[in-house]
Amino acid sequence: MTSTAAPPVAAPARPAPPARRRRRNWRGWLFVAPFMLVFALTFIAPVVYAFVLSLFRDQAFFGGTVFVGADNYAQVLADPKFWESFQRVLVFLAVQVPIMLLLALVAALAIDSARLHAAGFFRIVIFLPYAVPAVVAALMWGFIYGDHFGLAADLNHLLGTDAVKPLSQNWLLTSIGNVVTWEFVGYNMLIFYSALKVIPKELFEAAAIDGAGAFRTIVSVKLPAIRGAIVIATIFSIIGSFQLFNEPNIMRNLVPNVIGTFYTPNMYAYNLSFAGQQYNYSATVAIVMGVITAVIAYVVQLRGTRKGM
Amino acid sequence: MATLSVTRPKKSRTLTAVMALYLLYTLVPLMWLVINATKTQASLFSTSGLSFGGPFALFDNIAQTFTYNNGIFFRWLGNTLLYVVVGAGGATILATAAGYGLAKYRFPGRRAVFAVVLGAVAVPATALAVPTFLMFSKLGLTNTPLAIIIPSLISPFGLYLIWVYAADAIPDELLEAARIDGAGEFRIFLTVTLRQLVPGIVTVALFTVVQTWNNYFLPLIMLSEPKWYPLTVGLNQWSAQANGAGAQPIFNLVLTGSLLTIIPLVLAFLLMQRFWQSGLSAGSVKQ
Numbered sequence: 241m242t243s244t245a246a247p248p249v250a251a252p253a254r255p256a257p258p259a260r261r262r263r264r265n266w267r268g269w270l271f272v273a274p275f276m277l278v279f280a281l282t283f284i285a286p287v288v289y290a291f292v293l294s295l296f297r298d299q300a301f302f303g304g305t306v307f308v309g310a311d312n313y314a315q316v317l318a319d320p321k322f323w324e325s326f327q328r329v330l331v332f333l334a335v336q337v338p339i340m341l342l343l344a345l346v347a348a349l350a351i352d353s354a355r356l357h358a359a360g361f362f363r364i365v366i367f368l369p370y371a372v373p374a375v376v377a378a379l380m381w382g383f384i385y386g387d388h389f390g391l392a393a394d395l396n397h398l399l400g401t402d403a404v405k406p407l408s409q410n411w412l413l414t415s416i417g418n419v420v421t422w423e424f425v426g427y428n429m430l431i432f433y434s435a436l437k438v439i440p441k442e443l444f445e446a447a448a449i450d451g452a453g454a455f456r457t458i459v460s461v462k463l464p465a466i467r468g469a470i471v472i473a474t475i476f477s478i479i480g481s482f483q484l485f486n487e488p489n490i491m492r493n494l495v496p497n498v499i500g501t502f503y504t505p506n507m508y509a510y511n512l513s514f515a516g517q518q519y520n521y522s523a524t525v526a527i528v529m530g531v532i533t534a535v536i537a538y539v540v541q542l543r544g545t546r547k548g549m
Numbered sequence: 550m551a552t553l554s555v556t557r558p559k560k561s562r563t564l565t566a567v568m569a570l571y572l573l574y575t576l577v578p579l580m581w582l583v584i585n586a587t588k589t590q591a592s593l594f595s596t597s598g599l600s601f602g603g604p605f606a607l608f609d610n611i612a613q614t615f616t617y618n619n620g621i622f623f624r625w626l627g628n629t630l631l632y633v634v635v636g637a638g639g640a641t642i643l644a645t646a647a648g649y650g651l652a653k654y655r656f657p658g659r660r661a662v663f664a665v666v667l668g669a670v671a672v673p674a675t676a677l678a679v680p681t682f683l684m685f686s687k688l689g690l691t692n693t694p695l696a697i698i699i700p701s702l703i704s705p706f707g708l709y710l711i712w713v714y715a716a717d718a719i720p721d722e723l724l725e726a727a728r729i730d731g732a733g734e735f736r737i738f739l740t741v742t743l744r745q746l747v748p749g750i751v752t753v754a755l756f757t758v759v760q761t762w763n764n765y766f767l768p769l770i771m772l773s774e775p776k777w778y779p780l781t782v783g784l785n786q787w788s789a790q791a792n793g794a795g796a797q798p799i800f801n802l803v804l805t806g807s808l809l810t811i812i813p814l815v816l817a818f819l820l821m822q823r824f825w826q827s828g829l830s831a832g833s834v835k836q
Contacts, residue, residue, distance in 0.1 A: 267734050268654025272662055275647035275708065282681065282700045283669050290680035343571070350568050355561040364819070365572055368579070371814045373763035375781040376807040379788055380582050383804070389593045391581065397597075422578065454558070486765050490785055493792045513679050514770065526679050534668075 293523035305520070312524035321502045322525060326532075328413065329504050333481035336417040341473060343421070344428035349458060351429070352436040363433065367426035374423065378490035381419045382407075386494060407495050416487050424480070428473045435469035436462060471544030475537045482533045485510065505529045579811075586610060586808040590801045610805040617802055622809075624776060625783040629762060631694060632779055636701030637757035644704050644757075645750050648711025649742055653719060669705050682770045696771035697779070701761050707753040714749035715742075755821050762814050780810045 294312050296305040316322050347366055351359045369377065385406035387393040392404045406415040439462065447457045463470075485506040492499040501515065502508035505525060512522035581598055587610070588596065592603025614622050651659065681700060682691065690696045719742060727737045743750070765781040772778055775786065787803050790796065 266656050268650045268656030268659065270734060271646040271650025271654070271738065272656075272659075275643040275703070276662065278643060278699065278702045279666065279669070279705075282703050283677065284665070286677045286680040286684055289684050290677070293680065293683065347568070347571065350564055353558070353564070355558050355564050356568060357560050357562070357565040362568055362572065366575055368815065368818075369575060371759055371818045372579075372811050373765065373781050373814075375763075375765050375785050376582075376810055377578075379784065379803060379807055380578055383585075383800075384578060384581055384598070389585070389596075389598060389800075391598045394598050422575070426575070490788070493785070493789045509679055510770070513682070519679075519683055522679050523683075526677075530677075 290523040290527055293520050294527050296520050298518070298520055312521055313528065315521065316524050316528050321508060322505065322528075325502045325505045325508050326529075329481055329484050332413060332417060332484060333478060336420055337474070337477045337481060339417075340421045340425055341428055341470070341477065344425045344473070345432055345470075347425065347429045348432035348436060349462065352433055352462075353454070363429075366429055369423050369425075370427045372423065374486040375490055377419055377423050378487045381415070381422070382491050382494050385415055407491075407498065409498050412491075412495070412498055416484075416491065419487050420480075420484075424477075428477070431469050431473050432466060435466035439465045467544065471541060474544065475540055478536055478540065479533055482506075482529060482536075582804065582808055582811075586801075586805045588801065590798055593800055593804075606801070607805070610801050611809070614802050614805045614809065617799070621775060622780075622783065622806060625778050625780045626809075628694070628777060629779040629781075632697050632701060632764070632768075633758055633761045636698045637754065637761040639698070639702045640704040640707060640757040640761075641750060641754045643702060644707035644753055645711050645743075645746060646738070648708045648749075649715045649719075649738065649746065651708070652712045652715035653721070653724060666705050666708060678766055678770055685771065691771050692774055692777065694777060697764070697768050697777075700767055701757075701764070704753065704757050704760070707757055710753050710756075711746065711749050714752075715746060718749065719745050751821060755818065758817065758821075759814065780806070784810060 295307060295309060297308045297312065298305050347362070350356050351363050356362060372380075384390045385392050387396070387402075387405075392406055395404045396402050405411060406418075443461050443465070444457065447461050452460060483506055484504045488499050488503045489507055489510075492503075501511040506529070509522045509525040509529070512518045512525065516522075577599075584599060584601055585593060587601060587605055587607040588603055589606045589609075592606075596602025650656075651662065685691050685696050685699075690699070723741060723745075724737060727741050732740070762779075763781065764779065765785070768777075768779050768782045769785075772782065775783065778786070784803060784806050787799055787806065791799050791803055
C-alpha cells in the first residue's frame with residue numbers, strides 16, 4: 241500500500257534495547273553534552289532562579305529585596321484572582337479536552353479503517369490547522385466571531401436576530417475552546433494514527449477469525465493497543481489547557497472588558513510581571529501552576545499505564 | 550481468506566460524507582481568510598464574510614502589507630526566518646545527537662539525563678518563560694535575537710522522538726561493524742547513523758519549524774523593539790493597533806498579513822510531508 245506510517249510520535253515509551261554487553265564508558269556524553277548544556281541554561285537554570293525569586297519579596301519603598309520564605313506561596317494559595325483563573329482553565333480542561341480527543345480519535349480510526357475515500361487527503365487537511373500559528377488562528381476566529389465583518393454578523397443578519405454572540409461573557413470560553421479544538425484535533429489525530437499504524441496485523445487476523453466485526457475490533461484490539469498514545473495525548477492536552485494564554489491574550493484586543501488580566505493563570509503570571517513589576521509573586525504563581533500541572537500529568541500517566549497492562 | 554475483508558474492506562460513502570463535514574469545519578475559517586484578504590478595508594465592512602465582494606484587492610493588499618510602516622512586515626518575515634533556521638535547525642541537530650546518544654550508548658548519568666529531560670516535558674514552557682526572561686534580562690540578552698534563538702534550541706519532545714526512533718532503526722550490529730572497521734564514534738554518527746535516522750530527523754525538523762515559526766509567547770515577553778519581532782508578535786501589534794483606542798483601520802493588512810504568515814508554513818509542511826513519508830517507508834523496508 242502507498243499509505244505509509246506517520247512519524248513515530250506515538251510509539252509507546254519503551255526501555256532502550258538491552259545493552260549488548262557493552263563496556264560502560266563515557267562516549268555517549270559526546271552526543272548528549274551539547275543538548276544538556278543548552279538545556280541547563282534554558283530549563284534548569286530558570287527553574288532554580290524562579291524558585292529563588294519565589295522566596296523573596298520586593299520592598300517597594302525601601303529598595304532591595306527581603307527573604308520571606310513561604311510567604312509568597314501562602315499568598316498565592318489564598319489569592320481569589322489565582323483561584324478564579326485556575327477554575328476557568330479547569331472547566332476548559334474538563335470540557336474541551338475530551339471533545340478534542342474524541343474527534344481526533346474518530347478521525348484517526350476513520351482514516352486508518354481503509355473505508356474512507358481519499359484518506360490521504362483527509363489526513364493532510366485535518367492536520368493543516370496545526371501549521372497555522374495560534375496568533376493567526378485567534379485573530380481569524382476573533383474576526384469570524386465579531387459583529388463587524390465576521391460570520392456571526394452574517395448569521396445574525398440571515399436570521400434577523402442578534403442572538404449569536406460568540407464574544408459575549410457567557411460564550412467566550414466556549415468560543416476559545418472552539419479555536420483550540422480547531423487548532424489541535426489534527427495534531428492529536430496524527431498521534432493516534434501513527435500508533436494505529438504500528439499495531440501488528442496478526443492481531444486483526446486473530447480478531448477476524450474470532451468473528452469480531454469492525455466495531456468490536458476497534459474496542460477490543462485497536463483502542464487497547466494505542467492506550468499509550470492516548471495517555472500521551474491526554475497529558476499534552478492537560479499541559480496545554482493549564483498553559484492557556486495565546487488565544488485569550490490575542491482576543492483581549494477585541495473584548496478587553498470581557499477578558500481581564502487574570503483570565504487564565506498564565507495571563508495572571510504574565511500581567512503580574514509585565515504590567516505590575518511583581519516579579520517575585522509572578523514567579524511564585526508560575527511555580528505553583530508548574531507543580532499542579534506536573535502532579536496531574538504524573539497521576540494521569542500512572543493511571544493510564546497501569547490499567548489493562 | 551478471511552483476512553481480506555479486514556485488511557481491504559469496502560470504501561464507505563457514509564463515512565466519507567461524515568468526515569467531509571469535519572473537513573468543512575477545518576476549511577471554512579481558512580476559506581474565510583483567503584476570501585477576506587482579497588477585500589479592501591471598505592468592502593470588508595460592507596460585504597458578507599463568505600462571498601467575494603467589491604474590487605479584487607488581494608495584490609494591492611499584499612503590496613500595502615509589505616510597504617506599510619517602511620516595510621516592517623518584510624523585516625518581521627526576515628526575523629522569523631532567522632529564528633526558524635538557526636533555532637529550529639539547531640534544535641533538530643541537538644535533539645538528533647542527544648537522542649542517538651541516549652538510545653545507543655550506556656554511560657554514567659544516562660538515567661539521570663532521561664529523568665530530567667522527560668520530567669521537563671511536563672513543566673509548562675510558559676511557566677518557565679517569566680523566569681527565563683528575568684534571567685536573560687540579567688545576562689543582557691533580552692531584546693536581542695539570541696533571546697529567541699537560545700530557548701528554541703531545546704526540544705525535549707524531539708529528543709524523545711529520536712531516542713525511540715534510533716532504538717528501533719539502528720541495529721547495534723551496524724555500529725559494531727563500523728567500529729571493527731576502525732571508524733571513530735563521531736564518524737560513525739555522520740556516515741552511518743544520520744542516514745538511518747533521516748525519517749525521524751525530518752519529523753523532528755517539521756515539528757520544531759512549526760513551533761518556532763508559530764512561537765508567540767516567548768518573543769512577546771523577550772522583545773520590546775518591533776525591529777526584532779517575528780511575524781506573530783508583529784501581526785498582533787497590528788491587530789491591537791486596528792482595535793485599540795484611536796484605532797487605525799488596518800484590518801485588511803492584518804488579514805493579508807495573516808494569510809502571508811500561513812502560506813510558507815503550509816507549503817513547507819506539504820513539501821516536507823512528502824519527503825518524510827517516502828523516507829519513512831524506505832526506512833521500514835530496509836529493516
